Amino acid sequence: MDEPILSEDEWKKRLAPERFRVLREKGTEMPFSGELLSTEKEGVYSCAGCGNIIFSSEAKYDSGSGWPSFFDIIGEDRVEKHRDGSYGKDGMEITCARCRGHLGHLFDDATSPTGLRYCINSLSLEFHNKSDTNDNAIVSEPLTPTP
Ligand code: FE
DSSP, X not given: OOXXXXXXXXXXXXXXXXXXXXXXXXXXXXXXXXXTTTOOOSEEEEETTTOOEEEEGGGEEOOSSSSOEESXXXXXXXXXXXXXXXXXXXXXXXXXXXXXXXXXXXXXXXXXXXXXXXXXXXXXXXXXXXXTOOGGGOXXXXXXXXX
């Protein structure tokens, strides 16, 4: 994966402050506060930084954790996983493979159909309704600095 083209100043211009704090500064939203926590609509979830489509509503489940939770991702190439000691031995930080934005963490979860829980901040995601659009119609934000 190439280095991100955008500077952090550029991200600051593009993102709402609360999204910047999570995506670029690895913040975590308050549990049970996220807008997408209880969304059960059919569709896909993209990175709120760059539009990279990462999760399907088909893999969303109620983990009880307080953050939107998924048991699978659309493609292994969509994210990068990083060891993160601060979340115990099983927790790995998950970042967007395209813009390197912080998404959340990956944990083992015995209650998940795959044994995995992608525990993701609502602020890191954008939901796209299946009825409004299809995968091909979602336009990724170009990662080039604004003139
Ligand atoms: Fe991204």
